[in-house]
Amino acid sequence: MRERVFRYGDTKFGLGMVTIPDDMERAPVVVLFNAGLLHRAEPYRMNVLVSRHLAQIGYIAIRIDLSGKGDTPARPQMSNRESVALDWAFIKKSLEHEFGKRKLVLFGLCSGADNAIKIAAQDEDVLGLILLDPVSRQDESFKFRQIRGKLTNPHKWRNMHNVLRHRLISRHQIPAFASNLRDEPTPDDLNDCCQNLILRRGRILAFFSEFSTEYYNQQGQFSRSMRLEGLEHICEEVYWPRVEHLYPVQVHRDRLMDRIVQWGKSNLPHFKGTASHC
Amino acid sequence: MIEPFFFRDEQAVGFYHPASDPNSSRLLVICPPLFDDYRRSFRALSELAIACADQGVHVLRFDFFGTGESHGLLEEVTLDDWKEDIRAAIDEGIELTGADQVDLLGVRFGATLAAQSRHSKITRYIFWDPVISGNTYLEFLNHVNLAIELRHKKLAMEENLAFEKIPYETFFLSAALRQDISHIFIDPQERESSAPYFVISTNKAARALGFAHYEFAGIDYDWPDYHVGVLSQKTVLEAIVRRVIEP
Numbered sequence: 351m352r353e354r355v356f357r358y359g360d361t362k363f364g365l366g367m368v369t370i371p372d373d374m375e376r377a378p379v380v381v382l383f384n385a386g387l388l389h390r391a392e393p394y395r396m397n398v399l400v401s402r403h404l405a406q407i408g409y410i411a412i413r414i415d416l417s418g419k420g421d422t423p424a425r426p427q428m429s430n431r432e433s434v435a436l437d438w439a440f441i442k443k444s445l446e447h448e449f450g451k452r453k454l455v456l457f458g459l460c461s462g463a464d465n466a467i468k469i470a471a472q473d474e475d476v477l478g479l480i481l482l483d484p485v486s487r488q489d490e491s492f493k494f495r496q497i498r499g500k501l502t503n504p505h506k507w508r509n510m511h512n513v514l515r516h517r518l519i520s521r522h523q524i525p526a527f528a529s530n531l532r533d534e535p536t537p538d539d540l541n542d543c544c545q546n547l548i549l550r551r552g553r554i555l556a557f558f559s560e561f562s563t564e565y566y567n568q569q570g571q572f573s574r575s576m577r578l579e580g581l582e583h584i585c586e587e588v589y590w591p592r593v594e595h596l597y598p599v600q601v602h603r604d605r606l607m608d609r610i611v612q613w614g615k616s617n618l619p620h621f622k623g624t625a626s627h628c
Numbered sequence: 629m630i631e632p633f634f635f636r637d638e639q640a641v642g643f644y645h646p647a648s649d650p651n652s653s654r655l656l657v658i659c660p661p662l663f664d665d666y667r668r669s670f671r672a673l674s675e676l677a678i679a680c681a682d683q684g685v686h687v688l689r690f691d692f693f694g695t696g697e698s699h700g701l702l703e704e705v706t707l708d709d710w711k712e713d714i715r716a717a718i719d720e721g722i723e724l725t726g727a728d729q730v731d732l733l734g735v736r737f738g739a740t741l742a743a744q745s746r747h748s749k750i751t752r753y754i755f756w757d758p759v760i761s762g763n764t765y766l767e768f769l770n771h772v773n774l775a776i777e778l779r780h781k782k783l784a785m786e787e788n789l790a791f792e793k794i795p796y797e798t799f800f801l802s803a804a805l806r807q808d809i810s811h812i813f814i815d816p817q818e819r820e821s822s823a824p825y826f827v828i829s830t831n832k833a834a835r836a837l838g839f840a841h842y843e844f845a846g847i848d849y850d851w852p853d854y855h856v857g858v859l860s861q862k863t864v865l866e867a868i869v870r871r872v873i874e875p
Contacts, residue, residue, distance in 0.1 A: 352638075365630060367697055421674050592783065594780065599798065
């Protein structure tokens, strides 16, 4: 395994780092996107360690600074969607130039997951997604589970006066949820992404942490709520409501690595096109 | 254009920002902060490096062994590794640029580490919100871990889940590293080094530490309060650039 610089863009100002496995034969490429405003190594060095773990089992892993993040200059006067689309076109060009045409897996946390979904909705070379706290639709029972959870939580009852006070105050304030800062995929993007991956026999690994509990509260909800036949067969969901959004605890990051490596190993023949069922 | 490269037997990663004047004899080596401080200040340091390079000073940034994009895991890092990273980064920078004057910029605990470094080409040390003692820094790391543990406790309660009994540590550091960190500090009245210390701080109280050259950056920043925000401090960066381009 070795690492080197990866450049993309018309003037090659786009910067990333590529981790190359010992065996390059048909190795799929994993592209890791920035999480929010963080640079390509973060959060908590997660992207670096995910890259190296995946390279050890046979993936080419590239952690990228998209325009305006980390070491890549911003593209002024462009919306996030336009900028990411342009970045992706250049990234693919550089990838094909360096490694030839290969199957792609996209990795992203939060807004990184948003970008991965939007790209997978358009790009037929994307065969896999590793998503951390992606968007998800609510299924029919979501509200019921949410209300039941609140009613059966002694802490909520004990804390009722604070909840009510908070509700009264927040009625007069503009909500500033982190999700408002995200350029989330549209319902069509999400639908197209999942449809395309079903058609291409792709694979999805989706993690949901405490951050998602306002819209996701049961393992399997993501696939179920999409109502797309076959999605549940290609999508593995992990619900970790005890884990914080950015995985600040090393034990949690280690668990995440283990799960990703396990998924990566079992799907490598599929991505390489050497699995018996392909 | 930024030129990333590997050094120290390919174990450490560096980022070279060539000066707008290729014949410049001046080099700035940036010792970054660690952990959360680095996450918060990465983009600021990248922008600072570009600004200094535009002003005619070569800049070299790097990641300490076991952090960022350098190799190794924190569990295996020793304090000597980090000291050696600084020395090697200075040597690499001199070899790349031919510079004969080196400013060493240390940020937070990067400053504590920079203060341990002696090199004949260092002409001055610039410390941005330096952590004065290793012990204080360990207390800060423990405070971060405690804050994270409390947040997870609250989270478990909110979600009506059992609280997980695991070590709530952002990174595992070896006992030996903790021990070594506890022994280092910055002496504001340092006389051993011929290169002066310049402090640029967001903390007015730091003036009382007794550094001969101290500048308040005109803005307070909550380094000690753990949070997930990203730092963007134009006035601090401008103060550092002014200091760096000063002859």
